[in-house]
Amino acid sequence: MQEELFKKIVSHCKEYGFIYPSSEVYDGLNGVYDYGPMGVELKNNIKEYWWQGMVQLHENITGIDSAIFMHPLIWKASGHVDAFNDPLIDNKDSKKRFRADVLVETEIDKMIAKADKEVDKAAKRFGESFDEKMFRETNPRVLEYTQKAQDTETRLANALKTNDMADLKALIEELNIAEPDTGSRNWTEVRQFNLMFSTQMSNTGDDGKLYLRPETAQGIFVNFQNVQKTTRQKIPFGIAQIGKAFRNEIVARQFIFRMREFEQMEMQFFVRPGTEMDWYNTWKERRMAWHRSITPAEKLRFKDHDNLAHYANAAVDIQFEFPFGFKELEGIHSRTDFDLKSHSELSGKKLQFFDPELNEHYIPYVVETSVGCDRLFLSVLSNALIEESVPDAQGEDSSRTVLKIPPALAPVKCAVLPLLKNKEELVDKARSVFDKLKLHFLCQYDEKDAVGRRYRRQDAIGTPYCVTIDFQTLEDNTVTIRERDSMEQTRVSIDEVAGIVSEKTDLSSLLEKLV
RNA sequence: GCGGUGGUAACUCAGUUGGUAGAGUGUCAGCCUUCCAAGCUGAAUGUCGCGAGUUCGAAUCUCGUCCGCCGCUCCA
Numbered sequence: 090m091q092e093e094l095f096k097k098i099v100s101h102c103k104e105y106g107f108i109y110p111s112s113e114v115y116d117g118l119n120g121v122y123d124y125g126p127m128g129v130e131l132k133n134n135i136k137e138y139w140w141q142g143m144v145q146l147h148e149n150i151t152g153i154d155s156a157i158f159m160h161p162l163i164w165k166a167s168g169h170v171d172a173f174n175d176p177l178i179d180n181k182d183s184k185k186r187f188r189a190d191v192l193v194e195t196e197i198d199k200m201i202a203k204a205d206k207e208v209d210k211a212a213k214r215f216g217e218s219f220d221e222k223m224f225r226e227t228n229p230r231v232l233e234y235t236q237k238a239q240d241t242e243t244r245l246a247n248a249l250k251t252n253d254m255a256d257l258k259a260l261i262e263e264l265n266i267a268e269p270d271t272g273s274r275n276w277t278e279v280r281q282f283n284l285m286f287s288t289q290m291s292n293t294g295d296d297g298k299l300y301l302r303p304e305t306a307q308g309i310f311v312n313f314q315n316v317q318k319t320t321r322q323k324i325p326f327g328i329a330q331i332g333k334a335f336r337n338e339i340v341a342r343q344f345i346f347r348m349r350e351f352e353q354m355e356m357q358f359f360v361r362p363g364t365e366m367d368w369y370n371t372w373k374e375r376r377m378a379w380h381r382s383i384t385p386a387e388k389l390r391f392k393d394h395d396n397l398a399h400y401a402n403a404a405v406d407i408q409f410e411f412p413f414g415f416k417e418l419e420g421i422h423s424r425t426d427f428d429l430k431s432h433s434e435l436s437g438k439k440l441q442f443f444d445p446e447l448n449e450h451y452i453p454y455v456v457e458t459s460v461g462c463d464r465l466f467l468s469v470l471s472n473a474l475i476e477e478s479v480p481d482a483q484g485e486d487s488s489r490t491v492l493k494i495p496p497a498l499a500p501v502k503c504a505v506l507p508l509l510k511n512k513e514e515l516v517d518k519a520r521s522v523f524d525k526l527k528l529h530f531l532c533q534y535d536e537k538d539a540v541g542r543r544y545r546r547q548d549a550i551g552t553p554y555c556v557t558i559d560f561q562t563l564e565d566n567t568v569t570i571r572e573r574d575s576m577e578q579t580r581v582s583i584d585e586v587a588g589i590v591s592e593k594t595d596l597s598s599l600l601e602k603l604v
Numbered sequence: 605g606c607g608g609u610g611g612u613a614a615c616u617c618a619g620u621u622g623g624u625a626g627a628g629u630g631u632c633a634g635c636c637u638u639c640c641a642a643g644c645u646g647a648a649u650g651u652c653g654c655g656a657g658u659u660c661g662a663a664u665c666u667c668g669u670c671c672g673c674c675g676c677u678c679c680a
Contacts, residue, residue, distance in 0.1 A: 104615050104630085124656045141606095169680080177677060179605060186605075186677040277605075284678080304680080317630070338678070347679070400680085428662065479640075487641060508638060515638095537632090541640035548640090557639065566616080576640065 092421065096466075097413035097473055099344055101490070105550050107131065107470070108345060120341020120349045127550050128466075130500030130531065132352075135465055136331050138498065138596050139354045142379050142603055143329040150327035150356065151320050155308025159291065164300050166435040167428060168400065169285060174571035176249070176257055176501055179277040180268040187268075189257050189279045193245045196264050197238050199427060204234035254279040286335045286349075301335035306457060308332070309357045310428045313453075317359075322374050324442050324453055325368065327358040343413055345463045352462035359453035361444065362426065368456045369403055369423045375603075376419060376458050380407055382602040383495045384472060390415060392487060407460075409468040418468060419460035426452040469494060473551060479576065482541065492551030493574055495599065501552045502530035502594045503586075506543050509557040510536035519558040522568065522583055526556070529587045553588050553589060 095476050097471070102108035106125035112378040114117045124132055144152045164170045176189040207230050212219045225231055241264065248256040258279045267274050286301040302308065309328045316328050331354045360368045373391070380389050392415070394404035404422040408415040428451050433440040441450045469580050481487035503526055507519035516536060523534045533552070540557060547555050555571040562568050562583070569578040570586060581589065592598070 110672085119672075154648095167680095175678065177605085188677070280605075282680085336679075342674085364667095417653060422680095464669090481642090482640065489641070505621085507634085511635085512637080525623045531663075539639085539641085539643090542642095546641090555640095559638065561638095571639080604647080 093165075094419060094471070094474070095344075097476075098412070101474060101492075101549075102128070102470070114422055120338065120347070122345050122348065123417050127500040128519070131551075132462065132466055134498040134500070134596075135469065135561075136352075136354065136462060137460075138380075138383070138599060139460070139465075140329065140331065141596055141600055143327070143356050146600060146603060147327065149217065149322060149325065150329055150330075150358075151316060152187070152329045153309065153312055153316060154332065155305070155312060155330060157302050157335075158299055158567065159302060159307060159311070161299055162435055163311060163432070164285065164303075165308050166431040168431070169300075169303055169308075171250075173360060175282045176254060176279050177282055178261065178279045180273050180275060187201070188244060188250060189261060189330060190252075192266050193241065193257070193260055193264065196266055197245075199474050200234050200238040204231045204238070206416060207231045207234070252281060271491065282337070284337050285335050298362070302332075303336050304334050305330050305332045305353045305355050306357060307428070309355065310432055310440075310455075313429060314438075315361065317442065323587055324444060325358060325360045325364075327335050327356050329354075329356040331355075331586070337458070342481070343411075346413075346416065347409065348463060353459055354465075355457065355459040357424075358456045358458070359442070359449075360456060362454045363498055364452055365423050365425070365454040365456055366403065369421065372456050372458050373405060373421050374459075377407060378603055380409075380418070382599050384409065388468075388472065400424050409464075410469075411468065411471055416464075417461075418464050419458065422457045422459070424457050426454050426456040428455060430452060469498060489545055489548055491548035491573065494551035494553075496553035496573075496594045496595050497599050498554050499551045499594065500531070501533050501547070501550060502589045503554045503556060504533045504535055504543070504547045504552050504556045506534075506540055506555055507536050508540055508557055515558055518562055522558060522586070525583075526587055526590070529591055538604070544571065553594055555585055 099108075102125075102425055103110075105127055107128035109125050110117045111123050111124045111427040123560060140152065157332070175330075177186055178189040178192070179186050204225075207228060208221060208224060211224050211228065212221065212562045216300050217592040226233070231507035241260070244256070247253070248260065257279075258276070258342055261276060261279075262274075286304050288299050289297040289303060290299050291297050309330055312328070317326070320326075331352065333350060335350050336350055338347055341349050345351075358368060376430060377389065377391070383566065390408050390410075392406045392408050394401075394406065402425050403421045405421050406417040407419040407421070409418040430441045432438075439450075440452060442453050443450050470492070471492045474490070475493055476488055476490050478486045479489050491501075494500075505519050507515040507517055519534065519536070526532045531550065533547070536548065537543070544555055551573070553573045555573075557569045557571065557578075559569065561580075566583050567580050568583055568586065569580050570589065571578045
């Protein structure tokens with residue numbers, strides 16, 4: 090059922106010009122998609138709503154648009170060069186894939202557990218007089234286990250540091266590590282997956298190697314001081330950015346949910362150290378409120394992170410119930426002063442803020458909100474795509490496919506339809522209405538087929554309003570305006586149409602839910 | 605990368621034991637004096653993923669190859 094819905098979303102996207110597979114005439118490119126005419130409108134509206142929710146609604150948030158290319162040292166400082174590599178190994182018998190370093194680490198944990206067990210046994214034997222420190226330092230078996238754990242640790246760290254995948258493989262063999270479920274020791278070679286794409290630019294770095302940014306956040310951090318000085322912002326303040334990011338996922342899956350090239354909407358909020366948890370909670374709530382303004386509350390939930398990233402001291406996801414389950418839409422992280430401090434150390438530039446209230450310098454702490462634009466797009470469509478039964482002209486049941494997109498996000502706001510196309514006066518009038526309305530919002534003019542069919546066509550792309558020009562229009566300048574979800578029609582004067590549609594489809598109708 | 609599965613029109617799919625392709629929807633042109641798809645008439649669209657082989661003949665059989673989907677791993 091849910092799987093069916095997902096398939097329908099994918100084919101609907103293709104059929105109506107929301108999303109096409111990339112490079113389709115060359116058989117496609119795995120995990121890459123193009124946005125079509127309807128898709129780009131919806132996506133732009135989503136971005137615009139986010140931007141206004143951040144920059145327009147908060148006096149202390151400003152936007153930037155930093156370059157995708159950045160100095161390679163930025164990714165050194167951010168930790169991505171070191172932490173964004175995954176050594177992978179496959180078990181030939183079980184066909185399962187593992188992270189080679191995790192296998193070794195698990196083995197190290199076992200060694201430590203063995204040592205602890207010896208200590209426990211001894212503690213029971215000696216009772217109160219037991220000196221654990223002394224025992225750990227002298228007992229040969231404990232020493233052996235501890236030493237082995239340490240050696241392995243060192244060798245693992247070294248192999249990872251020097252990218253010595255052969256030694257990592259050797260380590261796994263020497264430790265006799267078996268696949269947990271099957272016990273098989275039939276491993277492939279260890280292969281390194283770097284999740285950052287690289288390219289090159291002459292005159293930069295060692296051999297000009299550059300990375301395509303895996304997150305937009307770093308462009309904000311390295312501009313922290315520029316923005317603060319040029320906008321005269323005081324802590325707390327935020328910087329927002331929308332832009333493409335690139336991650337060489339091992340496998341990109343689930344349509345546009347996980348793509349190798351994707352768009353992030355990030356806001357980094359700089360706060361006084363010690364206040365970060367308050368701000369973290371504030372942004373958690375604000376971001377959830379934003380999502381709820383366009384998505385039913387029951388499809389959204391918070392999910393705390395079990396494992397924190399190297400830079401975070403608190404992290405939560407806002408998840409959405411996709412057809413394939415609850416999945417991350419947005420991440421909210423308390424990033425501490427990790428990034429600014431790290432850039433400060435590596436660049437030698439002081440990335441500080443002088444706080445006039447405290448009369449002291451400090452490196453600000455950062456609370457990050459980071460939402461996947463493409464995921465949001467998919468969530469909107471997942472909610473919106475509905476097949477429902479409605480009465481047809483004879484009052485019989487008929488099905489219609491309708492995208493119940495929030496009107497302010499809909500690609501096309503209004504369709505203008507002459508009731509009949511073979512009546513010149515209706516067509517002319519409709520054209521003049523269209524020309525008037527297109528000054529205000531995106532409209533479509535359609536005269537082909539029966540008007541009922543045209544309504545259904547507009548339903549399929551989520552157009553909230555259809556204006557129909559009939560013979561009465563020629564007499565009194567009124568038109569019928571038909572609402573997408575209720576399919577109800579009201580007759581209004583032509584002069585009122587722009588106002589009615591604007592009021593319902595303007596982003597301000599969403600923004601006012603946030604304040 | 606490994607395993608499973610699939611690739612036929614814009615979409616969903618059929619195609620029987622091999623005889624050079626069909627349906628529905630959609631699209632386009634036209635008809636219809638009146639508001640919610642499935643009225644009427646007509647039309648266009650496919651190197652049946654690609655290549656090789658077997659055969660008189662391949663969408664169909666064989667091999668290879670490319671690509672998609674699902675799972676394993678990853679999602680900072």
